[in-house]
Amino acid sequence: MNTDELREKYLSFFQSKGCHRQGSDVLVPTWDPSVLFTPAGMNQFKDHFLGKVKLDFTKATTCQKCLRTGDIDNVGRTAYHHTFFEMLGNFSFGDYFKEEAIHWAWEFLTDKKWLAIDPTRLTVTVYKDDDEAAGIWNEKIGLPTNRIACLEEDENFWPASAPSQGPDGVCGPCSEIYFQLENGKSVEIWNLVFTQFNRVGNPPDNLRPLPSKNIDTGMGLERTASVLQGVPSNFHIDILFPIVKAAAEVCGVKYEYDSDAGRRLRRITDHVRACTFAIHENVYPGPKKARYIIKRLLRRAVLDGHQLGLRDPFLYQLVPMVAQMMKGPYPELGDTIERVQSVMKREEADFLSTLDGGLERIQRMFSEMDSSSKVMVDGREAASLYQTYGVPPELLQALATERNFTFDWDSYRVAMDEHGEVSGDDQKQLFKTGPIETLKEAVQKSDFLGYESTTSKAVIKGIILGQPKEDSLVGSLKASTATDTMVRIVLDRTPFYGESGGQVGDKGTIQGDGFVFQVKDTQRAGDLVVHVGTLLSGEVKAGAVAEAIVDTSNRDAIRRAHSATHILHHALQTTLGGHAQQQGSKVDRDWLRFDFSNQESLTEDQIKKIEEITNSCIEQKAPVSWKLVTLADARKEGAMMLFGEKYPDPVRMVTMGEFSRELCGGTHLDNTQQVQTLEILSEESVSAGTRRITALTGSRAAEHRAMVEKVVHESSSLLGCSVESFPETAGNLVTALRKLKKMTSGTGTEAAPEKVGKQKSAPKPTGSYSGAYSLARNALRQVSRAINVPMEEVGKRIQSLLADQDAMHDQLSNMSSGSKLTVEDLLNMSEMVGDIRLIVAETPGANPNTMRQWIDQLRKDSETPVAVLLGSKLDADKVTLIAAISPALVARKLNAGKWIGPVAAIVGGGGGGKPDVAQAGGKDPEKLTEALATAKQTFMDMLKS
Numbered sequence: 001m002n003t004d005e006l007r008e009k010y011l012s013f014f015q016s017k018g019c020h021r022q023g024s025d026v027l028v029p030t031w032d033p034s035v036l037f038t039p040a041g042m043n044q045f046k047d048h049f050l051g052k053v054k055l056d057f058t059k060a061t062t063c064q065k066c067l068r069t070g071d072i073d074n075v076g077r078t079a080y081h082h083t084f085f086e087m088l089g090n091f092s093f094g095d096y097f098k099e100e101a102i103h104w105a106w107e108f109l110t111d112k113k114w115l116a117i118d119p120t121r122l123t124v125t126v127y128k129d130d131d132e133a134a135g136i137w138n139e140k141i142g143l144p145t146n147r148i149a150c151l152e153e154d155e156n157f158w159p160a161s162a163p164s165q166g167p168d169g170v171c172g173p174c175s176e177i178y179f180q181l182e183n184g185k186s187v188e189i190w191n192l193v194f195t196q197f198n199r200v201g202n203p204p205d206n207l208r209p210l211p212s213k214n215i216d217t218g219m220g221l222e223r224t225a226s227v228l229q230g231v232p233s234n235f236h237i238d239i240l241f242p243i244v245k246a247a248a249e250v251c252g253v254k255y256e257y258d259s260d261a262g263r264r265l266r267r268i269t270d271h272v273r274a275c276t277f278a279i280h281e282n283v284y285p286g287p288k289k290a291r292y293i294i295k296r297l298l299r300r301a302v303l304d305g306h307q308l309g310l311r312d313p314f315l316y317q318l319v320p321m322v323a324q325m326m327k328g329p330y331p332e333l334g335d336t337i338e339r340v341q342s343v344m345k346r347e348e349a350d351f352l353s354t355l356d357g358g359l360e361r362i363q364r365m366f367s368e369m370d371s372s373s374k375v376m377v378d379g380r381e382a383a384s385l386y387q388t389y390g391v392p393p394e395l396l397q398a399l400a401t402e403r404n405f406t407f408d409w410d411s412y413r414v415a416m417d418e419h420g421e422v423s424g425d426d427q428k429q430l431f432k433t434g435p436i437e438t439l440k441e442a443v444q445k446s447d448f449l450g451y452e453s454t455t456s457k458a459v460i461k462g463i464i465l466g467q468p469k470e471d472s473l474v475g476s477l478k479a480s481t482a483t484d485t486m487v488r489i490v491l492d493r494t495p496f497y498g499e500s501g502g503q504v505g506d507k508g509t510i511q512g513d514g515f516v517f518q519v520k521d522t523q524r525a526g527d528l529v530v531h532v533g534t535l536l537s538g539e540v541k542a543g544a545v546a547e548a549i550v551d552t553s554n555r556d557a558i559r560r561a562h563s564a565t566h567i568l569h570h571a572l573q574t575t576l577g578g579h580a581q582q583q584g585s586k587v588d589r590d591w592l593r594f595d596f597s598n599q600e601s602l603t604e605d606q607i608k609k610i611e612e613i614t615n616s617c618i619e620q621k622a623p624v625s626w627k628l629v630t631l632a633d634a635r636k637e638g639a640m641m642l643f644g645e646k647y648p649d650p651v652r653m654v655t656m657g658e659f660s661r662e663l664c665g666g667t668h669l670d671n672t673q674q675v676q677t678l679e680i681l682s683e684e685s686v687s688a689g690t691r692r693i694t695a696l697t698g699s700r701a702a703e704h705r706a707m708v709e710k711v712v713h714e715s716s717s718l719l720g721c722s723v724e725s726f727p728e729t730a731g732n733l734v735t736a737l738r739k740l741k742k743m744t745s746g747t748g749t750e751a752a753p754e755k756v757g758k759q760k761s762a763p764k765p766t767g768s769y770s771g772a773y774s775l776a777r778n779a780l781r782q783v784s785r786a787i788n789v790p791m792e793e794v795g796k797r798i799q800s801l802l803a804d805q806d807a808m809h810d811q812l813s814n815m816s817s818g819s820k821l822t823v824e825d826l827l828n829m830s831e832m833v834g835d836i837r838l839i840v841a842e843t844p845g846a847n848p849n850t851m852r853q854w855i856d857q858l859r860k861d862s863e864t865p866v867a868v869l870l871g872s873k874l875d876a877d878k879v880t881l882i883a884a885i886s887p888a889l890v891a892r893k894l895n896a897g898k899w900i901g902p903v904a905a906i907v908g909g910g911g912g913g914k915p916d917v918a919q920a921g922g923k924d925p926e927k928l929t930e931a932l933a934t935a936k937q938t939f940m941d942m943l944k945s
């Protein structure tokens with residue numbers, strides 16, 4: 001099927017589904033300040049998605065011309081990236097949603113009437129929490145689960161990583177469709193975005209469903225055409241290959257896929273097409289923004305031609321071919337061929353007139369760098385090259401990259417600013433020019449030696465000073481100027497393992513001529529290994545030779561944990577079944593976390609069995625080995641493969657005895673016995689259908705066991721019980737405390753529970769047990785859950801619960817001594833004020849219930865009206881006051897609430913109630929006597945007023 005037919009079929013298919021067919025938006029949307037070029041089909045509908053415009057239609061389909069600068073370095077190198085390309089899209093603005101979007105995509109791709117792609121060649125990805133999309137693919141479309149990969153938010157969310165990183169606003173999960181190529185690789189052809197959430201703040205629970213959900217999909221026209229036409233790359237499809245051939249002819253070279261010339265011809269083809277479209281839209285090469293990008297694309301293509309031997313303008317000759325290839329959908333290109341050609345030719349001539357001089361100077365600079373063993377291109381030189389010879393810095397960087405030199409963007413910007421020129425700021429945003437990006441281009445790959453050795457000589461390729469985003473590449477660095485500053489070092493080769501595949505990065509030192517650098521963490525940036533740490537002493541210089549030394553005791557602890565995860569994986573599969581596949585893991589020193597598929601939580605028996613299998617695999621002392629194999633061979637040998645993992649080919653296969661074969665890049669032990677022992681700490685749920693085990697190995701496992709035994713021993717002896725009855729006894733203690741609390745606060749009516757725990761008269765506890773370790777651990781687990789503290793704190797908590805119990809028992813016995821007071825006693829304490837019987841008394845330890853009972857009795861027993869105010873210390877820091885007056889006094893406008901107020905204030909509290917009874921609390925028992933003295937006076941004052 002040719003490309004024009006494909007474009008047409010797509011648009012008419014979605015028209016048949018009721019989508020409005022809308023033309024392509026312009027390539028340079030000057031109406032949208034947030035982008036320089038249209039990056040995707042949805043761009044023209046931004047306001048539709050946000051509901052900012054009146055909708056004439058609620059579903060649409062387009063073929064959009066796009067230009068992506070972010071993919072610039074891939075062009076010519078990968079088979080499937082362009083700067084300029086066409087994106088086929090279908091969109092819903094609150095109309096159809098996930099169900100239709102998926103069904104229609106599948107129908108269009110596989111139905112005989114449409115593209116008729118063999119369904120077994122297609123696989124999909126979904127966002128890991130999007131069960132709905134996974135369900136539709138699996139149950140409705142019938143795609144088996146092993147062809148549905150669940151990916152993280154950085155891969156399958158729009159905007160990327162939005163749930164955790166933001167920005168706030170409209171966002172949603174994606175589902176991508178991949179075509180599986182003959183060579184075992186795959187290519188993404190279509191991305192479906194389900195815009196269904198509004199993000200509000202940080203996780204958790206920050207994704208709110210949108211009332212009106214949208215669909216935004218993008219299918220690469222050239223990629224799909226290349227798949228349908230069965231050609232090796234996008235550049236070989238019917239609308240692009242004639243341009244490649246024309247370029248080869250103009251340049252006088254033969255086109256071959258794998259040669260350097262082949263790559264250059266593909267880049268020329270891409271760039272001339274992009275420039276033709278842009279210049280057609282009046283975006284001429286210039287110093288800033290979109291124009292600068294066109295200038296850069298054009299000059300890059302000219303440089304490619306120059307390196308193929310051309311010295312005169314040539315690109316412009318390809319414009320008619322571009323117009324002809326694209327004339328179906330864009331006939332207007334034919335009208336501006338001459339104008340486009342003349343703009344292009346002038347720019348080519350300009351650049352070519354200075355290029356020889358520029359290249360000569362660049363060569364000289366490179367040789368000087370070589371002889372003084374420098375590895376970073378000076379930004380001042382670059383600025384001067386741009387001003388004098390018009391060599392764009394990115395072009396210079398590309399040339400430097402071919403020699404493995406880095407590029408100093410910071411000094412380039414400084415120099416440009418000094419000259420009052422447009423600094424690279426525009427460019428900084430347009431292209432990836434951070435230090436790491438620069439190093440990636442120049443060094444490309446740090447050789448990893450850490451499987452065989454833990455020390456190595458290496459050359460320092462880059463030194464980065466400062467936190468990401470405020471960082472810069474420096475040629476040298478002194479410890480005195482860099483104290484406490486984060487420094488990152490890149491070497492040409494390293495034994496340090498950079499964090500990946502769930503395994504944390506190595507620690508250690510890099511040292512050389514007079515300097516010592518402490519590596520606190522090791523990360524990866526693409527194929528680069530980045531050593532993160534601080535410069536302890538001396539001066540480190542780019543280009544110097546150093547010794548990289550991994551901290552082996554740290555590494556060994558990580559190896560134990562990593563090998564243990566493979567063993568655990570095997571044990572899980574054996575115990576639970578083949579579905580219990582790894583979903584994720586984190587491996588640190590003698591510590592591991594392992595997520596796997598399983599619906600229910602594991603039973604005690606299952607956990608026991610898993611531990612048994614694991615520990616028997618460890619005891620076996622099974623050899624651990626690894627080799628590089630092709631993916632196909634790995635599959636044949638039965639290696640565990642997780643769909644959705646991107647495996648390199650060839651791939652590293654790690655084998656343990658006869659029981660485990662996994663594809664893994666991590667560092668492992670020599671034999672399983674070196675794990676020493678594995679101790680499961682917890683088993684819990686992470687999300688629907690996924691469970692998580694956390695475990696320890698090596699010395700940490702042993703320490704943990706010792707801790708468990710110690711805590712169980714101590715706690716059960718405190719409680720005076722055996723290990724077997726530890727959970728029950730601890731439970732009894734908790735229940736007793738609950739009852740005691742009720743009683744001391746005056747709400748309980750039952751008799752005081754018997755004391756739990758070691759009694760003076762109780763027999764000496766054994767504190768030891770005869771059962772296995774697992775008995776002790778289970779007991780401790782149960783107790784830790786029941787009293788809600790981590791296992792290691794159980795002993796301390798039991799101790800403090802026992803102390804609470806003692807204190808409450810003391811309090812209760814105080815209270816009961818307080819309750820020895822009788823109504824008679826209180827009446828005896830009363831004095832008469834006119835016809836009123838006034839009783840103000842302290843009732844030590846009495847709880848509010850008792851106090852109220854007395855007051856009722858007093859009011860009943862006295863023939864004359866009574867006014868009572870009782871106060872009681874309940875605790876070291878708690879006072880209760882209750883005031884009450886007879887109804888007759890209420891009739892005289894007296895008020896118990898008003899009476900108690902100032903009294904309570906003295907004991908630092910407040911309260912209130914009805915005119916006849918009021919209760920107050922205070923926190924200053926020491927002042928109770930003073931407060932009660934005032935109470936009498938307050939009452940007298942109240943009578944007078």
Ligand code: ATP
Nearest residue numbers: 068071080081082085188189190191218219220223
């Ligand atoms: P990739 O990861 O392969 O670069 P992407 O995730 O950036 O692709 P999207 O932004 O989802 O792609 O764009 C939707 C579709 O547009 C892709 O599925 C692909 O078919 C196509 N596409 C994206 N970038 C390019 C490009 N630079 N050249 C050609 N086609 C592209």
Ligand code: MG
Nearest residue numbers: 068070071081
């Ligand atoms: Mg991309």
